[in-house]
Amino acid sequence: RRGGGGRMRVKVLSRNPDDYIRETKQDLQRVPRNYDPALHPFEVPREYMRALNATKLERVFAKPFLASLDGHRDGVNCMAKHPQSLSTVLSGACDGEVKIWNLTKRECIRTLQAHEGFVRGICARFCGTSFFTVGDDKTVKHWKMDGPGYGGEEEPLHTILGKTVYTGIDHHWKEAVFATCGHQVDIWDEQRTSPICSLTWGVDSISSVKFNPIETYLLGSCASDRNIVLYDMRQSTPLKKVILDMRTNTLCWNPMEAFIFTSANEDHNLYTFDMRFLESPVMVHIDHVSAVLDVDYSPTGKEFVSASFDKSIRIFPVDKGHSREVYHTKRMQHVITVKWTSDNKYILCGSDEMNIRLWKANASEKLGVLVPRERAALNYNQKLKEKFQHHPQIKRIARHRHLPKAIYSQAKELRIMREARRRKELNRRKHSKPGSSPFVSEKKKHIVAVVK
Amino acid sequence: MAEEDLFRSDHPVSASEDEEDGNEERRHRQLLEAVSSLAGRKRRKLAERTEASVQVSEFNLSCEGAGEKLVLPELLGSIRASSSLGIVKKQLNRVKQKKSVELPLSKEESERVVREAAYNKTSKAVAKWEQVVLQNRRAEQLVFPLKQEQMGAAPIEEVLTGWKARTPLEQEIFSLLHKTQQPVTDPLLTPLEEASLRAMSLEEAQLRRAELQKARALQSYYEAKARREKKIKSKKYHRVLQKGRSRKALKEFEVLRKLDPEAALTKLEEMERSRIEERMSLKHQNKGKWARSRAIMAKYDLEARKAMQEQLARNKELTQKVPVEPEGEEEGDMGGEGLLPDSINEVQPSTDGANPWMLGKPSSEAKDSGTQEDTKEPRESAAPEDSGNEGEEVSEEEILLQDFEQRRCTRQQAGSLEPESAGEAEEAHTFVELLSNVQMGPGVEQPARGPEGPLLSEQLGRRRTLEEIDALGQEEGAEEQEQPWPTRTLQESEEDGNAGGGCTARKAPKQKMINLQAVLAGESHAIQCPAQPVSVQDEEEEAADQRLVIKEAFAGDDVIADFLREKHKVEQAGKPQAVDLVLPGWGEWGGTGLRPSARKRKRFLIKPVPGPPRRDQHLPHVIISQQRNVLAAAHQVNEVPFPFDRHQQFERSIRAPLGPTWNTQRAFQKLTAPRILTQPGHIIQPISAEDASPQSTMPTRGGSAALPPTPQRSRHHQPHPKKAR
Numbered sequence A: 001r002r003g004g005g006g007r008m009r010v011k012v013l014s015r016n017p018d019d020y021i022r023e024t025k026q027d028l029q030r031v032p033r034n035y036d037p038a039l040h041p042f043e044v045p046r047e048y049m050r051a052l053n054a055t056k057l058e059r060v061f062a063k064p065f066l067a068s069l070d071g072h073r074d075g076v077n078c079m080a081k082h083p084q085s086l087s088t089v090l091s092g093a094c095d096g097e098v099k100i101w102n103l104t105k106r107e108c109i110r111t112l113q114a115h116e117g118f119v120r121g122i123c124a125r126f127c128g129t130s131f132f133t134v135g136d137d138k139t140v141k142h143w144k145m146d147g148p149g150y151g152g153e154e155e156p157l158h159t160i161l162g163k164t165v166y167t168g169i170d171h172h173w174k175e176a177v178f179a180t181c182g183h184q185v186d187i188w189d190e191q192r193t194s195p196i197c198s199l200t201w202g203v204d205s206i207s208s209v210k211f212n213p214i215e216t217y218l219l220g221s222c223a224s225d226r227n228i229v230l231y232d233m234r235q236s237t238p239l240k241k242v243i244l245d246m247r248t249n250t251l252c253w254n255p256m257e258a259f260i261f262t263s264a265n266e267d268h269n270l271y272t273f274d275m276r277f278l279e280s281p282v283m284v285h286i287d288h289v290s291a292v293l294d295v296d297y298s299p300t301g302k303e304f305v306s307a308s309f310d311k312s313i314r315i316f317p318v319d320k321g322h323s324r325e326v327y328h329t330k331r332m333q334h335v336i337t338v339k340w341t342s343d344n345k346y347i348l349c350g351s352d353e354m355n356i357r358l359w360k361a362n363a364s365e366k367l368g369v370l371v372p373r374e375r376a377a378l379n380y381n382q383k384l385k386e387k388f389q390h391h392p393q394i395k396r397i398a399r400h401r402h403l404p405k406a407i408y409s410q411a412k413e414l415r416i417m418r419e420a421r422r423r424k425e426l427n428r429r430k431h432s433k434p435g436s437s438p439f440v441s442e443k444k445k446h447i448v449a450v451v452k
Numbered sequence B: 001m002a003e004e005d006l007f008r009s010d011h012p013v014s015a016s017e018d019e020e021d022g023n024e025e026r027r028h029r030q031l032l033e034a035v036s037s038l039a040g041r042k043r044r045k046l047a048e049r050t051e052a053s054v055q056v057s058e059f060n061l062s063c064e065g066a067g068e069k070l071v072l073p074e075l076l077g078s079i080r081a082s083s084s085l086g087i088v089k090k091q092l093n094r095v096k097q098k099k100s101v102e103l104p105l106s107k108e109e110s111e112r113v114v115r116e117a118a119y120n121k122t123s124k125a126v127a128k129w130e131q132v133v134l135q136n137r138r139a140e141q142l143v144f145p146l147k148q149e150q151m152g153a154a155p156i157e158e159v160l161t162g163w164k165a166r167t168p169l170e171q172e173i174f175s176l177l178h179k180t181q182q183p184v185t186d187p188l189l190t191p192l193e194e195a196s197l198r199a200m201s202l203e204e205a206q207l208r209r210a211e212l213q214k215a216r217a218l219q220s221y222y223e224a225k226a227r228r229e230k231k232i233k234s235k236k237y238h239r240v241l242q243k244g245r246s247r248k249a250l251k252e253f254e255v256l257r258k259l260d261p262e263a264a265l266t267k268l269e270e271m272e273r274s275r276i277e278e279r280m281s282l283k284h285q286n287k288g289k290w291a292r293s294r295a296i297m298a299k300y301d302l303e304a305r306k307a308m309q310e311q312l313a314r315n316k317e318l319t320q321k322v323p324v325e326p327e328g329e330e331e332g333d334m335g336g337e338g339l340l341p342d343s344i345n346e347v348q349p350s351t352d353g354a355n356p357w358m359l360g361k362p363s364s365e366a367k368d369s370g371t372q373e374d375t376k377e378p379r380e381s382a383a384p385e386d387s388g389n390e391g392e393e394v395s396e397e398e399i400l401l402q403d404f405e406q407r408r409c410t411r412q413q414a415g416s417l418e419p420e421s422a423g424e425a426e427e428a429h430t431f432v433e434l435l436s437n438v439q440m441g442p443g444v445e446q447p448a449r450g451p452e453g454p455l456l457s458e459q460l461g462r463r464r465t466l467e468e469i470d471a472l473g474q475e476e477g478a479e480e481q482e483q484p485w486p487t488r489t490l491q492e493s494e495e496d497g498n499a500g501g502g503c504t505a506r507k508a509p510k511q512k513m514i515n516l517q518a519v520l521a522g523e524s525h526a527i528q529c530p531a532q533p534v535s536v537q538d539e540e541e542e543a544a545d546q547r548l549v550i551k552e553a554f555a556g557d558d559v560i561a562d563f564l565r566e567k568h569k570v571e572q573a574g575k576p577q578a579v580d581l582v583l584p585g586w587g588e589w590g591g592t593g594l595r596p597s598a599r600k601r602k603r604f605l606i607k608p609v610p611g612p613p614r615r616d617q618h619l620p621h622v623i624i625s626q627q628r629n630v631l632a633a634a635h636q637v638n639e640v641p642f643p644f645d646r647h648q649q650f651e652r653s654i655r656a657p658l659g660p661t662w663n664t665q666r667a668f669q670k671l672t673a674p675r676i677l678t679q680p681g682h683i684i685q686p687i688s689a690e691d692a693s694p695q696s697t698m699p700t701r702g703g704s705a706a707l708p709p710t711p712q713r714s715r716h717h718q719p720h721p722k723k724a725r
Helices: A043-060 A372-387 A392-399 A403-428 B002-011 B015-038 B072-077 B086-097 B107-127 B130-138 B156-161 B169-177 B190-200 B202-230 B235-259 B261-280 B289-297 B302-319 B326-334 B364-368 B376-421 B425-434 B466-482 B490-498 B502-512 B515-522 B539-555 B559-574 B598-604 B646-653 B665-671 B709-715
Strands: A065-070 A076-081 A088-093 A096-104 A107-113 A121-126 A130-135 A138-145 A160-161 A168-171 A177-181 A185-189 A197-199 A206-211 A218-223 A227-232 A236-242 A248-253 A262-264 A269-273 A283-286 A290-296 A303-308 A313-317 A325-327 A335-340 A345-350 A353-359 A400-402 A447-451 B457-459
Touching: A043 A372, A043 A392, A043 B466, A076 A121, A076 A335, A076 A353, A096 B107, A121 B376, A130 A168, A177 A206, A185 A218, A206 A248, A218 A248, A227 A248, A227 B107, A236 B107, A248 A290, A262 A290, A262 A303, A269 A290, A303 A335, A313 A345, A372 B665, A392 A400, A392 B466, A403 B457, A447 B466, B072 B598, B235 B261, B261 B302, B289 B302, B502 B665
Parallel strands: A121 A168, A168 A206, A290 A335, A400 B457
Antiparallel strands: A065 A353, A076 A088, A088 A096, A096 A107, A121 A130, A130 A138, A138 A160, A168 A177, A177 A185, A185 A197, A206 A218, A218 A227, A227 A236, A236 A447, A248 A262, A262 A269, A269 A283, A290 A303, A303 A313, A313 A325, A335 A345, A345 A353
């Protein structure tokens, strides 16, 4: 460097081996790329075509039905998820039989005759070691999750004999406490044979009671006099009551948002409420054509699934008024109960015709392990679909669903009726004194009163 | 009537009867008094009641305020302080202070109050989730389960926390460890390591590195410069350089003489010695190659002769023996070139910076002043530069750096400009517009959002295969094509409006077969405006006048011709263009001045297929724009979709590509990250307070609490980007 006269300098090409040597043999060869936009023209048309293809493929691969679990000898009336095991699910039938299923093997692993008459409600303990059932025989029974040894008899751990019929049961998410409903909402300690407290507000039969999964002392119930009542277990008092147009069949709390719950109503709609503002629901979910019988949230709290008397189940995004998916099969009758599995992947529905059906929550999802490249491609396609979702061709393909004729015609009829009603209201408003018939939003229309 | 009678019978007491009653009572009492007085014993005199009253006490007390309340102070006033009733008075006073208890609420009401209070309390308690909920709703990505388990083996520190030294050996080792401040329970780094980490932060290191780099760069510049100068073969240059150096040495010597006479003396000796050496070297003896060549040239060339003479003079000067003189005379003699200390010959890179020769000054100047004033000229030129030298020395680095900075800036600008200025960009833009354009009327920025429609279009038919789904897409396209102009376009209606009044507009379709020129050549008839009924003759005349005035005013403007020209232009622009594919020199000779043959030109000129007839073909006074591509319209968005406010936003969102063809791997991954990530086979529990708190959202590692996470540190810990696959 210092100008040492005699030494000759030789310049050599030197490269960093990290640039061209793979870490392992499984690695892909690195391909240097040139991102000059001039070299890759037509980006929008190309991506549009990719999006279109992705949308078509999504519809082609949309085969959500996975399996049917048959074995019940009467309609499936209630189901419960196992809190610790993804592959286990419990179901109670209208003949008093309870079955425990293994979903991976798709077979029944245990059957027990729990009650005489309907099994009205079933719920598992938070630890997953036992479960509770209530039935038409006015009893609450506590069962072990594991079956008896060989030759042993199926016997409940405890049996509580009540005075009236219990119509539903739910277990506390963290403590050894459960709640039943019937003539009133009873809160029980597991160790006692009489309820810790009974919560009543008016006299009517209560069809369902649910614990809040986040603020676990909160309870919601719906009664047959068309109201939804909230309770606080700590203060052992009801909190507030909202009366709707028609009866609410059941409700479900959002597992990620403590104050949000959704109720399944007889008037074909679902209502999502914020428990702090019961005056009007946050969202009215319209799409079913018959009474909605059950609702269950996805564990991510972004969507929920509803089961209806119209022989179909629908998946609604929480913040949308209409469903993103409808599932039905020819043989599925009135769906009475529905559950979304805790890994956010599957949906289970129990229906009148004695079957439990297993569906994919995402109709066109590929099951099994995905190679990273596969996943990247899927993510890319998903984003493309989102990006071009407003383009008419893509929208049309993505929205297309097949419906059985009964539901289709029913939906059409309902649409006509709704339109007629709207028109009539419009006309009435037009011909009456301005301000005398105010516009009532869809959200407020179905709320009769809020009782403090 | 009967009812009234009844009513009366219910309340028989009238005023007169009341009086009678009172009289009777008095009489009765008098009678009693009389009887009692008969008994003989003197009774105490009773108060005479004067007024009538319903209530009569048995003690015959007069009840003046019978209905009034008894007021306690009135009673108490009569009690004297000294009397034995003092205690009672106090007690009564105490009683007076207490208020009466209100009526208890009814059961319903009390329950309602309790409920309301409980509801308010619970709502408040639940509202604490508000922030978490909003955050999760807005989150770019949510990873479930929220509680991420630490995979793999627990860090050794965690295992060690529960462990304690028991045996003496262990204790001994422990004490040793403690002495060296080796962390035992929850260690990541020893204090020493931490200190060393803290000693050099990333920024410091970067600063130092930058400094070093700069120094190295400067050094290399100087080296390069020195090398360059060394290579310069011009003797004149070297001579001037030498002179400059000697002058500088002299100046230094002067300064030295004033400051440090002794050092100056030694220096003088050195200079003398160097002069002697120079004299010995026989350098200026006119025997060199150059001198000989000059000698030959001297005959013909004046300049060469001058140079020779100069050389000789120098020789004489050098070979002269210097008599020892007093020091004051030294100055005059020191002009010689050879009188230089050794130190001057050493490389002095710092002085070279502002060398005028290096700056590329024209050499002719030096030549002009050439021979005679050789010694004088550089002195003059160097003098001002010498003064500026030091300043420049200092600023040189800055200049260099500025230069680099500038160059980098220009490079960056060029880089950023290039893609914009590229011709292809525009081309791509048009393609983009085709898809991303929102078909909207002018001025319609924000569409009124109607009620939310259903997300699904439910139909009876089942589509199973790709072909069927394809057909699904085409169906709509067909529909679109069937009625491509479902409504009158905006422009059409505008044109109609422009075509002068309502009447003529109505007429227009009927006239369409009439020759345009004929119509236009004819005189225009008075147009009657139907909007205002014309009843008075004067008004019509006035209107006619008005028209005349307008006609006069616009006499110069040939509006109709303008319109026709415009229409013609539009028609021409809309026609498909011929494509010229002629390649000169292909199949025949090419070159300047040679044109491809007519045959070739004819063959390779592709004539366009005449497009469909214009829609305004038979409409003489209408231009219908045919910009709208019906085929493309089937793929275009009709209105601004929900989350976007303006169509520009939407178009921008469409224009940005997502794919790996246009984005780097990392950007691609970031752009296509799914909004919700779940892990297969993991149970997602409902959110809990721990999940919601901010500490747990960050993946914590053992011992991270021990070190406060400063921003510098966190940068250190950033994982290296994994090799892209």
